[in-house]
Amino acid sequence: MGALSSRTVEVMSPLLELQDVHTHFPLRDAWGRRTGWLRAVDGVSISVARGEVLGIVGESGCGKTTIGKTIAGIHRPSAGNILFDGHDISRLSPREGRVFRRGLQYCYQDPGASLDPHWRIGRSLAEPLVIHARLSAAERQIRVQNILAAVGLSEGHLSLYPHEISGGQQRRVGLARILMVQPGLVVLDEPTSGLDVSVQAIVLRLFLDLRERFGLTYLFISHDLAVVRLMAQRIAVMYLGRVVELGATEQIFTAPRHPYTQSLLASVPVAGGRRVSTDFVLEGEPPNPANKPTGCAFRTRCKRAEARCAEEEPLLRRLAGGLQVACHFAN
Amino acid sequence: MKRLLRDRSALFGLVIIVVLVLCAVFAGVLAPFPQDVTAYHLPRRLLGPNAVNYFGTDRMGADIFSRLLFGARLTILIAVIATSAAVLIGVPIGLVAGYYNNRFSDLLMRVSDVFLAVPQIVLAIAIAQTLGPAIQNVILALSITYWPFWARLVYAETRSVRNEVFIEAAVALGASPLRVMVLHVLPSIASSVIVRTTIGLGGTILVAAALGFLGLGPPPPTPEWGRMVAESREFLPQAWWYAAAPGLAILLVVMGFNLLGDGLRDALDPRLSRGNDGP
Amino acid sequence: MGPDLLAVRDVSVSFSTESGTAFVLDEVSLTLRRGEIMGLVGESGCGKTTLARTILGALPPNARVRGTAVMFEDRDLLTIDPGEAADEIRGRAITFVPQDPYSAFNPLFTVGDQIFELLRWKSPDRQPLEAGYSRARRQTDRDRALTLLRLVQLPDPERLLKKYPHELSGGQRQRLMIAMALLPEPRLVIADEPTTALDVTIQAQILMLLRKLAVERRVSVLLTTHDLGTAWEICDRVTVMYAGQAMETAPIDAFFHAPALPYTQLLLDSLPSGEAPLRGIPGDVPNLVAAPAGCRFHPRCPRATQICGAARPLSTQPRPGHWVRCHHGLLR
Numbered sequence: 034m035g036a037l038s039s040r041t042v043e044v045m046s047p048l049l050e051l052q053d054v055h056t057h058f059p060l061r062d063a064w065g066r067r068t069g070w071l072r073a074v075d076g077v078s079i080s081v082a083r084g085e086v087l088g089i090v091g092e093s094g095c096g097k098t099t100i101g102k103t104i105a106g107i108h109r110p111s112a113g114n115i116l117f118d119g120h121d122i123s124r125l126s127p128r129e130g131r132v133f134r135r136g137l138q139y140c141y142q143d144p145g146a147s148l149d150p151h152w153r154i155g156r157s158l159a160e161p162l163v164i165h166a167r168l169s170a171a172e173r174q175i176r177v178q179n180i181l182a183a184v185g186l187s188e189g190h191l192s193l194y195p196h197e198i199s200g201g202q203q204r205r206v207g208l209a210r211i212l213m214v215q216p217g218l219v220v221l222d223e224p225t226s227g228l229d230v231s232v233q234a235i236v237l238r239l240f241l242d243l244r245e246r247f248g249l250t251y252l253f254i255s256h257d258l259a260v261v262r263l264m265a266q267r268i269a270v271m272y273l274g275r276v277v278e279l280g281a282t283e284q285i286f287t288a289p290r291h292p293y294t295q296s297l298l299a300s301v302p303v304a305g306g307r308r309v310s311t312d313f314v315l316e317g318e319p320p321n322p323a324n325k326p327t328g329c330a331f332r333t334r335c336k337r338a339e340a341r342c343a344e345e346e347p348l349l350r351r352l353a354g355g356l357q358v359a360c361h362f363a364n
Numbered sequence: 365m366k367r368l369l370r371d372r373s374a375l376f377g378l379v380i381i382v383v384l385v386l387c388a389v390f391a392g393v394l395a396p397f398p399q400d401v402t403a404y405h406l407p408r409r410l411l412g413p414n415a416v417n418y419f420g421t422d423r424m425g426a427d428i429f430s431r432l433l434f435g436a437r438l439t440i441l442i443a444v445i446a447t448s449a450a451v452l453i454g455v456p457i458g459l460v461a462g463y464y465n466n467r468f469s470d471l472l473m474r475v476s477d478v479f480l481a482v483p484q485i486v487l488a489i490a491i492a493q494t495l496g497p498a499i500q501n502v503i504l505a506l507s508i509t510y511w512p513f514w515a516r517l518v519y520a521e522t523r524s525v526r527n528e529v530f531i532e533a534a535v536a537l538g539a540s541p542l543r544v545m546v547l548h549v550l551p552s553i554a555s556s557v558i559v560r561t562t563i564g565l566g567g568t569i570l571v572a573a574a575l576g577f578l579g580l581g582p583p584p585p586t587p588e589w590g591r592m593v594a595e596s597r598e599f600l601p602q603a604w605w606y607a608a609a610p611g612l613a614i615l616l617v618v619m620g621f622n623l624l625g626d627g628l629r630d631a632l633d634p635r636l637s638r639g640n641d642g643p
Numbered sequence: 644m645g646p647d648l649l650a651v652r653d654v655s656v657s658f659s660t661e662s663g664t665a666f667v668l669d670e671v672s673l674t675l676r677r678g679e680i681m682g683l684v685g686e687s688g689c690g691k692t693t694l695a696r697t698i699l700g701a702l703p704p705n706a707r708v709r710g711t712a713v714m715f716e717d718r719d720l721l722t723i724d725p726g727e728a729a730d731e732i733r734g735r736a737i738t739f740v741p742q743d744p745y746s747a748f749n750p751l752f753t754v755g756d757q758i759f760e761l762l763r764w765k766s767p768d769r770q771p772l773e774a775g776y777s778r779a780r781r782q783t784d785r786d787r788a789l790t791l792l793r794l795v796q797l798p799d800p801e802r803l804l805k806k807y808p809h810e811l812s813g814g815q816r817q818r819l820m821i822a823m824a825l826l827p828e829p830r831l832v833i834a835d836e837p838t839t840a841l842d843v844t845i846q847a848q849i850l851m852l853l854r855k856l857a858v859e860r861r862v863s864v865l866l867t868t869h870d871l872g873t874a875w876e877i878c879d880r881v882t883v884m885y886a887g888q889a890m891e892t893a894p895i896d897a898f899f900h901a902p903a904l905p906y907t908q909l910l911l912d913s914l915p916s917g918e919a920p921l922r923g924i925p926g927d928v929p930n931l932v933a934a935p936a937g938c939r940f941h942p943r944c945p946r947a948t949q950i951c952g953a954a955r956p957l958s959t960q961p962r963p964g965h966w967v968r969c970h971h972g973l974l975r
Contacts, residue, residue, distance in 0.1 A: 092842035093813075107536055131538040139536050147533030151551040164538050199927055210537075229686035229869060234913040234923030256843065259915040300847040302872030304914055305899040310851035310876045315844050318812050 046119065047080035048250050049104065049137075049218055054078070054113035054123075056096075056103045060323055071323045073099035075274030076113075078349070081218065086244070086251040088265030088282070090258055090297070094322045095271040097254045101220045104252065105139030106130055118217070135165050138216040142223040144207020148195045154206050155191030161213040176213065183246055184209045184239065201232060205239070212243065218250045225260055237264060258301045262286055270294045273322055273330040276349060280356035290356060290363040293331045329361070337362055374627020380620030388436040395430035402585050410603050420605035423595060424585070428609050431587035435610070438588050439617065442499065442572045443565045446506035451561055453507070454514025455550075461515070462522025463545050473519060476512035484509045485571055492580035499582040502575050506568055517560055521553040528552075555632035559625050566621030573614050589614050647714075648831060648863050649675040649698065654710030654721075656690075656697055665931040667693045669939070670710075671889045672958070673882055675831070675863050680854065682878035682895075683867040686910075688928045689884040691867040695833045698865070699739055700728055715831070734765050738824040742836035744816035748808035755804030758788045758823060767828035787826070795822045795852060814845035821853060825860065832857070833865045838873060850876045871914060875899060880964075883907050886929050886939040888955075893965040903967040903974040905946045938969070946971040 056074040059067045074096045081087045089097045102108045104115060106122070115123040122133045141147045148157050155177065162173045178188060184205040195203050211219060224240065225233040237260065243249060255261050261268060261282075268285050270278040270293065278291040289295045296315040302308075317334045320326060326333050332342040339361075347359045369375055392398055396416070405425035413420045419428040457476070461469035479487070491505035525531060526549070534544050575581045576590025584591065589610040596606035656668040668690045675681050683691045696702050698713060700720065713720040715732065723732070741747045749757060762784040763776060785804075792800035795818040808816060817837060824832050834853065838846040854877040857864045868874055874881050875895065882892040883904065891904040902908050912922045926943040929935055935942055941951035950970050958966050961974040 092844060105536055107532065128540075134536075134538055139533075141529060141533060143529070146529040149530045149534070149548055149551075160534075160539070161537050164540075164543070201927065229928075230871065230910060230913045231686060231924035234915070234921045235925065237915070238921055238923065257915075258843070263915045263921065296844060300844045302847075302850075302870075302876050304871040304875040304911070308876055310847050310854065315848075318814055318845065319842075 048083045048118060049081040049252070050114075050116040051077055051079050051100075051104070052114040052116070054100070054103065054115060055111045056099050056108050057111040069323060072274050072325060073322060074103060074110075075325070077271075077274075077276055078113075079269055079276060079279065081250060081252060083217075084248065084250055085267065086253055086265045088261035088268040089252065089254045089271060090256065090261050090268060091271035092256060092297075092319060094273065094319055096274040096322070097256075097271050098222055100271075101139065101222045101252065101254050105137060105220050106134055107139065131165070135214045136217040137220070138211040138214070138218070139220045140208065140211050140222060140224060142226055143204065144211070144224075145195060145200060145203025147207045147210070148203060150195050152194075153191070154193055154195065154198070157195075158191070158206065158210055158213060161210060165214050180209045180212050183212070183243060201235075204236065208239070208243070212247060215247065216249070218252065220252045220254065222254045223256070224253075225255065225257060233260070240264070258286075258298065259303075270297065273319065273325055275330060275359065276357075277331065277359045278357065279349060284354065284356050288356075290352065290358045291331075291360050292335045292337060292362075296334075329359075371627040371630060373623045374631070377620040377623025377625075377627060380616055381624060384436055384617055384620070385440065387433050388440050391430075391433040391437060395427070395433045397427040397430040398434070400426035400430045401434050401587055404585075410599060410606070412603075413605050419609040420603070422592070422606055423599060426585075428592070428605065431592065432589070432609060432613055435587040435589045435592065435613070438499070438582070438586065439569055439572070442503055442506070443568045446503045446510065446568050446572070447561060447565050449503070449507035450510035450564070451514055451557070454511035454516075455518050455557060457511070458515040458518025459522055459545050459549065462519040463526060463541060463549065465523060465526070469519075472515070476515045479509065479512040480516070482509075485574055488571055488575060489578065489580060492575055497580050497583050499586070502572055502581050505575070506571060509571075510564065510568065513564065514557065514560065517556060518553060521556050522549055525549050525552045555628075559629040559632065562621055562625035562628055566618040566625070569614065569621070570618050647674050648677045648679075648716065649673070649865070650712070650714040651694070651698065652711040652714070654694075654697060654708065654713060656693055656702065656709075657707050658703070659705045659707070660932070663932040666934055667706075667887050667931055668697065669887045669934075670955070671884070671887070673889060673892070675865060677830070677863055678858075678861045679879045680857055680864040680866060680877055682874035682881040683865060683884065684869065684871060684874050684881055685884035686869055686928065688886060688931065690887040691884055692835055693887075694884070695739075695835050695865065695867055699737060699833060700725075700733055701739075734761075735827045736829055737831045737833065738827060738829040740817075740820050740824045740832060740834040740837050742839055744813055744820055744840065745808075747820060748816065750808055752807075753804065754806050754808065754811070754819065755788070757808075758804070758826070759784055761823055761826055762787065765827040767826070791822045791826055792819075794825075794856065795819070797822070813841050814849065817841060817845075817849055818852065821849070821856070825856060825862070828860075829862060831863045831865065833867075835867050836869070837866070839868070839870065846873070847876075853877060871899075871910065883910070886934055887931060888939050888968070890938075890940070890969065891965075891967045893962075893967075897962065897965050901974065903961050903965060903972040904969050905944055905971065905973060906940050908973060909945075 054074055054077050058071040058073060060069045060071055062068050077100060089100065091097045099108060103110050110123050113123065114121050117133055117137055120133055122130055158177045159173050162168055162176060168176070181188065186202060186205055190198060190202065190206070221240070225236055228236060244251060253261060253265050265282050267280065268282050269276045270291065272293050278285060278289060278294045285294065286298065289298055300309055300315065315334060320333055328343040328346050332338040341361055347361050349357045349359045351357050352363060387394060403426065408421050408425035409423055411417055411421045417427045417429060419432065422428055457472055461472040487509045488505040491508060492501050495501040495504065531544060531548055534548050572581065573590030576588040577594045579594065581588045581591055592610040593607055596603065599606055651671060651673040653670045653672055654668060655666065655670055658665045658667055671694060683694065685691050697708060698720065702708065708721065710721060715737065720728065720732065766784065788804070789800045792803060797803055797815060797818050811819065837853070838849050841849060850873065853864065866878060878895055880892060880894050881898040882889055883906065884890065885906055891902065891907055893902065898907065899911065902911070909924050913924065915921065924943055929939060935952060937952045937955050941947040944951065948971070956968045956970045958968050960966050961972060
């Protein structure tokens with residue numbers, strides 16, 4: 034269990050379900066001809082229960098941001114289905130999708146950047162309501178004020194422009210904007226990346242607070258393992274477009290079964306604890322996602338790789354204890 | 365705004381334009397010989413600048429100063445209408461082309477390229493020649509040849525703004541393309557369009573004067589500045605004031621728009637790049 | 644640890660900006676010994692990068708530097724002749740590893756070209772340039788370059804020399820940066836957030852490499868970072884800065900397990916860990932144009948009293964080798 038997520042997870046049909054989702058981007062040469070595919074998300078099947086916080090971790094190129102954006106509708110999946118609250122939203126036209134997307138919002142790494150610099154904050158905040166809800170101006174105003182208070186800002190901010198408030202306040206406004214339409218699921222993409230640690234703590238508190246207050250479900254995408262450990266109840270570890278391990282947070286952190294997860298956890302510095310760089314052993318760099326190895330994507334760096342790993346791609350299998358691992362050697 | 369006013373040359377440009385507008389509006393009052401727009405006094409023809417006729421008289425004996433003032437009306441009319449038309453055609457085309465960036469956009473841009481390939485003045489001459497000398501034909505010719513400038517500018521700007529986070533966020537929020545284009549993209553590129561329009565006004569006047577000079581503008585006795593310069597040709601160099609007065613007027617007005625446009629560009633651009641500091 | 648290599652004494656730096664004068668560094672003092680790795684930690688706006696730039700002499704033109712001295716070995720970098728500084732110190736005795744491995748390289752030249760250019764001007768052999776770039780010299784340089792590329796564990800060095808910077812990954816670029824920083828055989832390497840832009844598995848490799856090379860070659864390293872974990876990994880001592888003021892300097896273990904400065908303790912408490920509840924530091928970093936008087940952290944400090952805003956605390960040494968500037972330090 035994530036240490037601070039105390040709300041129990043309701044047992045119902047999942048709020049979000051990904052069924053073998055692929056998102057591929059065409060690679061083009063200088064003449065515009067297609068030379069290949071960048072398989073950013075290459076077959077991901079996970080589900081998110083109502084009210085839970087699912088963490089997605091991985092390093093650059095693993096596809097975690099792409100999957101967040103695919104869920105949010107910014108990218109179209111090349112294959113597979115995305116079911117939100119039972120409805121298939123993967124192939125809807127933008128107009129049809131808009132109705133369902135109300136419940137599914139995407140929060141940028143810097144939510145402040147999602148604000149139009151030419152619009153006053155009050156207007157930016159009201160915009161989601163103008164687009165989606167049928168409220169009168171007065172009702173909109175009330176909703177704006179409520180949410181503003183929930184993120185800890187005052188009414189005085191409504192008439193300001195984004196560049197007139199601090200970065201931290203911009204972040205809050207960006208968050209408030211997402212909450213305007215009362216979403217059920219919020220995709221948080223690297224929400225604390227680049228933040229000072231003292232600010233990070235405050236932002237994480239805010240997320241938890243908002244989750245309590247509005248009954249939100251989070252998809253928490255981050256490369257910062259320490260933060261995800263705190264916030265998520267379940268974690269999916271991604272490598273080159275696939276989920277290599279999936280399970281309860283503490284299980285993953287205390288007894289990971291996939292070699293990549295083990296290396297990943299071993300590389301995280303713990304201030305005041307064991308020094309990782311004295312004995313860290315994962316060599317090499319992640320391969321280019323445009324040029325994935327056959328079979329298991331991790332085999333080029335894995336100590337245990339054998340011939341089988343190049344031929345056969347390991348699938349996610351459930352082990353005793355609940356953990357799901359995609360490795361030929363885990364059992 | 366304040367920054368603009370601090371810029372001396374921009375201020376100068378603004379003053380010139382204000383004077384131009386005032387001259388046009390109050391031409392009836394300011395002109396000592398308002399009837400000279402059409403009237404003529406042959407005995408007084410080709411007099412040099414004196415106490416009565418500040419800029420002298422032309423070949424019909426009409427007071428040049430008064431004719432200039434009334435000509436200002438024409439100048440503004442042509443400039444404003446032609447430029448507005450060009451903007452109203454070019455900006456939406458550029459906006460849609462830049463936003464969608466598909467084959468249709470390419471088509472639109474190729475069309476505008478075709479127009480741009482021909483020198484504007486040549487094209488304008490061709491059109492005006494075909495349609496005949498009249499003020500509305502001048503305006504038409506100018507609009508048709510000028511819209512691609514705006515289309516191109518707006519296309520490029522839209523394409524770069526299109527990738528900004530706040531645009532993507534608006535799309536993710538569920539905003540329709542029309543909403544995003546008009547309410548988000550357009551305000552972001554507005555400063556470029558404003559600057560271009562200001563300078564464009566000056567350019568339009570210049571081309572209009574050129575057309576008038578070539579005899580393709582409104583027919584005599586309309587006091588169009590370009591035509592006045594053309595008329596003066598046979599009396600040069602003795603009646604130097606005949607060419608100098610309208611020529612100077614054109615020069616000043618175009619310069620005024622250019623200076624103002626430059627000033628606007630300096631004033632509007634840095635404002636947007638100023639960010640904030642803090643966590 | 645050897646004698647002092649670098650001693651920054653009471654240096655203040657201000658920038659003139661549109662909205663006023665920003666006092667970016669306020670009487671900062673710091674010493675670095677030979678062969679030691681010192682971490683300069685702090686949050687955004689604390690001045691660590693500015694301090695690094697001041698030592699390097701790479702401040703923008705609107706900066707004003709005042710101070711007692713910046714002693715490097717036996718020379719004062721504040722008063723040194725600029726020509727001598729450019730030739731002897733910058734890029735030779737003191738080198739720099741920047742934060743962003745992407746933009747630090749010229750995209751138009753191959754890796755090899757950029758290394759050789761460095762060696763022409765800053766070769767540790769110190770051959771004068773008038774002697775010309777002879778073939779023999781070129782061969783020596785090439786061998787030296789290949790050796791160092793192998794040392795930083797870059798694969799296939801001969802082929803690498805012909806590649807362009809954009810063809811390398813972030814981790815490879817940073818290794819290259821470190822190699823280039825070590826080529827002139829410096830005594831001090833200033834690394835500005837060297838692993839911030841890298842993935843955590845690559846980060847571990849780079850930190851390991853940096854420490855190994857620094858220890859092997861007896862090079863001192865001044866490492867700036869906002870990530871306490873990074874500092875913990877390879878530093879011998881740590882100095883923490885806040886809003887332009889250096890507030891505590893301590894050996895690594897003392898810093899992390901028994902700090903004297905309340906701000907340090909608050910930072911450590913903010914680190915996400917399973918046990919303690921999540922605590923941040925409420926408030927915002929001050930605007931350096933109108934910074935608080937006295938100790939600049941006092942408006943946000945739970946232990947602050949009136950004296951904290953009235954006068955800047957002097958440096959005290961509650962334990963040997965552990966300095967702090969605080970009126971209400973945690974250690975007595």
